[in-house]
Amino acid sequence: MREMKSGWRVAVRYGFPLLMVALLVAALWMSPRGAQPQLHLHTRLLMGTLVNLTIGSVPRSQADQAAQQAFAEMVRIEEVMSSHRSDSEVSRINQVSRETWQPVSGELGLLLRQGLQVTTLSQGAFAMGLEPLTRLWGFSGNPPATQPPPSADLARWLQAYPSSGAIELRYLGEGAAALQESDQSTLQVRLKTQSVGLDLGAIAKGYAVDRAVAILQQAGIKDAVVDAGGNLRIIGSKEGKPWRIGVQSPRQQDQVVAVSQLSGNMAMVTSGDYERFFLYEGKRYHHIIDPGTGLPARSGLSSVTVQAPDATTADALSTALFVLGAEKGLSLLSHFPGSAALLITEEGKPIRSAGFVGEWLSVPQ
Ligand code: AMP
Numbered sequence: 001m002r003e004m005k006s007g008w009r010v011a012v013r014y015g016f017p018l019l020m021v022a023l024l025v026a027a028l029w030m031s032p033r034g035a036q037p038q039l040h041l042h043t044r045l046l047m048g049t050l051v052n053l054t055i056g057s058v059p060r061s062q063a064d065q066a067a068q069q070a071f072a073e074m075v076r077i078e079e080v081m082s083s084h085r086s087d088s089e090v091s092r093i094n095q096v097s098r099e100t101w102q103p104v105s106g107e108l109g110l111l112l113r114q115g116l117q118v119t120t121l122s123q124g125a126f127a128m129g130l131e132p133l134t135r136l137w138g139f140s141g142n143p144p145a146t147q148p149p150p151s152a153d154l155a156r157w158l159q160a161y162p163s164s165g166a167i168e169l170r171y172l173g174e175g176a177a178a179l180q181e182s183d184q185s186t187l188q189v190r191l192k193t194q195s196v197g198l199d200l201g202a203i204a205k206g207y208a209v210d211r212a213v214a215i216l217q218q219a220g221i222k223d224a225v226v227d228a229g230g231n232l233r234i235i236g237s238k239e240g241k242p243w244r245i246g247v248q249s250p251r252q253q254d255q256v257v258a259v260s261q262l263s264g265n266m267a268m269v270t271s272g273d274y275e276r277f278f279l280y281e282g283k284r285y286h287h288i289i290d291p292g293t294g295l296p297a298r299s300g301l302s303s304v305t306v307q308a309p310d311a312t313t314a315d316a317l318s319t320a321l322f323v324l325g326a327e328k329g330l331s332l333l334s335h336f337p338g339s340a341a342l343l344i345t346e347e348g349k350p351i352r353s354a355g356f357v358g359e360w361l362s363v364p365q
């Protein structure tokens with residue numbers, strides 16, 4: 001936490017057992033010094049990250065109750081979607097033999113369908129079937145990896161990973177348009193080869209944020225920020241003024257390099273090479289993998305922040321853009337109405353798409 005000229009800023013950090021990793025996006029709550037902000041902050045460690053709910057404009061008791069409901073929903077989603085929990089639906093699918101159709105819940109199926117759209121449009125840069133590869137790299141391991149996996153293991157994975165159709169979905173009901181979350185028996189998933197396993201690490205947090213927002217809204221909350229490790233969505237305003245959201249510097253973790261003033265209903269999600277990484281023989285290895293090489297993506301970017309109407313889309317897109325790099329990444333945005341991005345190159349230079357709401361700050365990199 002650091003004092004700023006016009007108020008105070010909270011730059012939240014989340015921790016892994018051996019490593020403190022700074023958040024991608026830090027919420028800035030700018031209040032006149034001395035004034036009592038009517039904001040209720042709730043924090044919980046979920047999905048391997050610190051989740052912050054900031055709720056305004058309601059009495060504390062209502063905020064507390066709504067926050068507990070939102071957290072409960074995020075816990076439920078983690079129980080379905082985590083590939084680190086052996087009892088999750090995702091792990092159940094990963095445990096069965098490949099090339100066989102498996103039933104999938106409507107909720108997971110709909111999320112896979114949404115993610116597969118990004119996979120198609122990004123020409124495979126966004127891939128939800130990388131679990132065997134991300135396990136090899138071990139960025140989410142306990143303890144997290146400190147050196148690359150043997151190149152023979154990577155070569156074996158690369159040879160076996162299908163160039164297309166890694167994850168397939170099919171509907172036995174009335175087709176995609178009629179698909180409902182309750183259509184459990186009609187939706188099936190198939191993983192193509194043994195080298196494919198579900199890892200929803202690049203989309204599930206965004207989905208959890210969207211669900212948390214929906215729960216808060218059902219509980220009568222109109223003004224809030226939900227931030228799950230830099231996967232963030234705002235609704236309403238902060239006491240009639242826009243929420244101020246800071247984008248963290250990829251190399252100076254206590255610095256904010258851009259500030260976005262957002263109100264209404266919008267998501268803002270960052271993917272960066274500084275979230276989970278290790279340095280080995282002077283080289284940076286990070287957790288966003290290029291499925292084409294099996295190696296951490298080197299597209300010339302160190303951070304990608306995407307704004308979109310919902311956090312699920314923003315989460316998937318920020319990862320996809322990171323892998324694709326500036327040129328192809330920015331053209332991917334045109335398929336997603338209301339989306340925009342701020343890219344930061346490895347040299348610390350900003351590249352903004354049309355429509356990105358935010359101001360680049362002149363701070364040393
Ligand atoms: P994010 O922080 O949203 O960019 O997601 C990164 C996480 O998603 C990693 O920790 C992996 O679990 C997974 N992942 C890594 N590379 C990819 C990729 N190219 N496409 C989709 N998911 C990925």
Ligand code: MG
Pocket residue numbers: 201202203271314315316317318319
């Ligand atoms: Mg993502």
